[in-house]
Amino acid sequence: MERSAKGSRERILAAAEEVFAAKGIDGARVDEIAHLAQVNKRMLYHYFNSKEDLYTYVLKVNFEKSLAAGKKAFSEKGDLKQQVAEAIRNYFYFLAANPNYPRLMAWEALQGGNYARKVLPEIWEEGLPSLKAILEEGVARGVFRPDLDLKQVLASITTLCSGYFTNKDILAILWEEDPLSPDNREKRLKHIIDLILRSIVI
Amino acid sequence: MERSAKGSRERILAAAEEVFAAKGIDGARVDEIAHLAQVNKRMLYHYFNSKEDLYTYVLKVNFEKSLAAGKKAFSEKGDLKQQVAEAIRNYFYFLAANPNYPRLMAWEALQGGNYARKVLPEIWEEGLPSLKAILEEGVARGVFRPDLDLKQVLASITTLCSGYFTNKDILAILWEEDPLSPDNREKRLKHIIDLILRSIVI
Amino acid sequence: MERSAKGSRERILAAAEEVFAAKGIDGARVDEIAHLAQVNKRMLYHYFNSKEDLYTYVLKVNFEKSLAAGKKAFSEKGDLKQQVAEAIRNYFYFLAANPNYPRLMAWEALQGGNYARKVLPEIWEEGLPSLKAILEEGVARGVFRPDLDLKQVLASITTLCSGYFTNKDILAILWEEDPLSPDNREKRLKHIIDLILRSIVI
Amino acid sequence: MERSAKGSRERILAAAEEVFAAKGIDGARVDEIAHLAQVNKRMLYHYFNSKEDLYTYVLKVNFEKSLAAGKKAFSEKGDLKQQVAEAIRNYFYFLAANPNYPRLMAWEALQGGNYARKVLPEIWEEGLPSLKAILEEGVARGVFRPDLDLKQVLASITTLCSGYFTNKDILAILWEEDPLSPDNREKRLKHIIDLILRSIVI
DNA sequence: GATGAATGAGAATTCATTCAT
DNA sequence: GATGAATGAATTCTCATTCAT
Numbered sequence A, B, C, D: 001m002e003r004s005a006k007g008s009r010e011r012i013l014a015a016a017e018e019v020f021a022a023k024g025i026d027g028a029r030v031d032e033i034a035h036l037a038q039v040n041k042r043m044l045y046h047y048f049n050s051k052e053d054l055y056t057y058v059l060k061v062n063f064e065k066s067l068a069a070g071k072k073a074f075s076e077k078g079d080l081k082q083q084v085a086e087a088i089r090n091y092f093y094f095l096a097a098n099p100n101y102p103r104l105m106a107w108e109a110l111q112g113g114n115y116a117r118k119v120l121p122e123i124w125e126e127g128l129p130s131l132k133a134i135l136e137e138g139v140a141r142g143v144f145r146p147d148l149d150l151k152q153v154l155a156s157i158t159t160l161c162s163g164y165f166t167n168k169d170i171l172a173i174l175w176e177e178d179p180l181s182p183d184n185r186e187k188r189l190k191h192i193i194d195l196i197l198r199s200i201v202i
Numbered sequence E: 001g002a003t004g005a006a007t008g009a010g011a012a013t014t015c016a017t018t019c020a021t
Numbered sequence F: 001g002a003t004g005a006a007t008g009a010a011t012t013c014t015c016a017t018t019c020a021t
Helices: A008-027 A030-037 A041-048 A051-071 A080-097 A100-110 A114-119 A129-140 A150-166 A168-175 A182-200 B008-027 B030-037 B041-048 B051-071 B080-097 B100-110 B114-119 B129-141 B150-166 B168-175 B182-200 C008-027 C030-037 C041-048 C051-071 C080-097 C100-110 C114-119 C129-140 C150-166 C168-175 C182-200 D008-027 D030-037 D041-048 D051-071 D080-097 D100-110 D114-119 D129-141 D150-166 D168-175 D182-200
Strands: none
Touching: A008 A030, A008 A041, A008 A051, A008 A100, A008 B008, A030 A041, A041 A051, A051 A080, A051 A100, A051 A114, A051 A129, A080 A100, A080 A129, A080 A150, A080 A182, A100 A114, A100 A150, A100 B100, A100 B150, A129 A150, A150 A168, A150 A182, A150 B100, A150 B150, A150 B182, A168 B100, A182 B150, A182 B182, B008 B030, B008 B041, B008 B051, B008 B100, B030 B041, B041 B051, B051 B080, B051 B100, B051 B114, B051 B129, B080 B100, B080 B129, B080 B150, B080 B182, B100 B114, B100 B150, B129 B150, B150 B168, B150 B182, C008 C030, C008 C041, C008 C051, C008 C100, C008 D008, C030 C041, C041 C051, C051 C080, C051 C100, C051 C114, C051 C129, C080 C100, C080 C129, C080 C150, C080 C182, C100 C114, C100 C150, C100 D100, C100 D150, C100 D168, C129 C150, C150 C168, C150 C182, C150 D100, C150 D150, C150 D182, C168 D100, C182 D150, C182 D182, D008 D030, D008 D041, D008 D051, D008 D100, D030 D041, D041 D051, D051 D080, D051 D100, D051 D114, D051 D129, D080 D100, D080 D129, D080 D150, D080 D182, D100 D114, D100 D150, D129 D150, D150 D168, D150 D182
16 A cells, blocks of 8 residues: 555645646545545645645645756756757656646636635746746847747747647547657657747747 | 527527636536526526536537638638738637637646537647648648648647637736737737748748 | 317316326426427416316316216126126226326325315215125125125225226236236236125125 | 434435335425434435435335345244235235335336336335245145136235225225224235135135 | 416535534 | 544526516
8 A cells, every 4th residue: 555655645735636637626526636645535624724725735836846847957068059959848848747737737827827826926837947048148149039039939838838738638639649658749849849949040 | 688689598608608718617607607698597407408518519609610710711812921821810810809719628628628529529629721721732832841740830820829818817927918918919929920930931 | 280189278188197197296297298288388377277286187087087987877787796797897997998097096195185185075986886886785685795894895996906007017027918918907807806706795 | 312323324214215105206305304314415415325316225125124024934833724814914014014115115116116126126026925835835735726826816915905005095084084093904904814815715 | 379488496416614533 | 643424505407387479
């Protein structure tokens, strides 16, 4: 049993993340979370006070994970183009490795970010600070187009990356393939990088 | 009273679209829909049988609207690049004019397309057939890159366009501006068109 | 169309009898009755005021039909035993010919006769007056047992006859045959007559 | 408070049996059952899932009670006639002691046995196996008529016995006495036994 | 007489939350 | 920390009945 491997609190948190990511806060059922976490429902209230608070906490934890990932300095080897590519790749594979994250963000976005706003107004997924820095340097050095609109570029990158994961089920239907297979994932990433790079170089 | 201005059925449908787009099927309340439609709750069941069926019907109507819009032949003036730009512009402004549509699709996508699948497995938003045709012609004529992966390009276009609208609330927070203002909308569209065109021409 | 063959009122009455007999007053749906009668639901209220009144009226009509059948003088040929047999036969085939009647009575009996009581306290299915008379005469003439308890005998006859029809579905399951087939019906009737006659003759 | 005297589950079951026996599934109200059981309505769903399932479960429990009663071996003293009388008496007093049982069966019979069929297609109230055995033995030994139709005899016995209880309210009106008074009950039983015995002996 | 649309009261069912232990 | 049973407030859905024409 990995029942006691993690403590109840951790199990609840993990279960909640799973269920909220799968169904959103309105579709999620407290019973399902408790059952999945193999704890008595009461414990959930013991540790997290309410469904809403639990949800908000799950968001918080995920934001922090994402921030931490964003900050992890990546090797600054290669030219700026390569660094941009690398940053996108890092972000893309962070999403792939943490599939609950983009889904949680997507549910939250549709709800106007009301829960996220309460706890973490500042963060959200601007969280590509290193990328921003590289792009700025590229512009300064004349490697990237001088008329680059950073806001737009960053929005495009995050949308393209996270959109791939939040729309996986639909793409699976349309493409009749599994978008999450390593091959397809890599193909998609290459396409996104190509798209972005072509649009920013002079 | 604009009581019987539109029939109850239409009012219910309109109200349902509004509420489902705003809150998703799980967040929506039948009472709210009935109230917004200014009808007795009973009528909702009379016309649409259940909340779920009503939701599915709203999806259906929206799919059809989108298909109709996609089919509307656009002027084939200008070169192929201009035609691509025009097709993206049409799609983008269709979403802007029908803000419920991208949101409904986004909720649905997060739920794995379970409801949509029931009604219209085939459609979804591949629905950019004219665009696909233009791209193919461009490749054939040697105007666009021969190695163009249409699937990828189309996925990027739809993701970029609809992602802008489904994430509007988050962008509003990050940018501290209204993403839906005509100016910002147009600026975003131009960015997307530029991004795509640069990536497809030789 | 036999739609206009009978007037709406008659069609409603016929439909109501059918549905009430099939499902009882609580299981019956006004909508189903109206639909079966091919009339607008409003007409039902026009003619019969309420579901309850309609039900009560159906009971009344059926009581009267049964009384009328019971009064129809039967040929007084043959000895008293033959006359008893004939009376039971008449009753049994009246029930067979009017399958709604025993069912309506059975639903009503389970409900304590509350609706019937309101309108027709006197009738119910004592309605075998001719039979009663024959039995009394038989006792007087010394043909039947002097210690005959008429109440008990009549109760047995009605129970045995109507019970066969109200339990038809269960018997169908147990016997794996159709209790209402002419053969089985006749066999059952013969059994009942035999049972009763043996118990009343000296 | 005899609040937890019996567990809620048992109280719900008892209350449900009472209410379903009194009013049938369509006439019964979940609220009434919950109130009678002194539990929160929610518990009913917790333990039994739905009104329909609760009803089906009540049927099941009653079937089993009846089967158990039927199996209880009765003293095989006396001749076969006495044994038949004893078996009928046992059955009759089982019904008297469990008044909900014949009523539940009667409602169910009128509905075509649709719910019972789900749970226990095989049982129903053929459940007089010991009686059947005695009758067969009697025929074999030449004590009972060789042309005895067992199916018919058993149907008559069950109909006469259970019919007495399901029609009690009507008999009360007709007879202007209480059919359930010990005296009247016993008188009725004697009549039934006499009726049956006379019809089966040679 | 006849109709289709509408309604309010109520019935079944669900859900987050809390109590007693 | 932990638990099973319990609850009240919604929430979805149903039904007999009535209104406007």
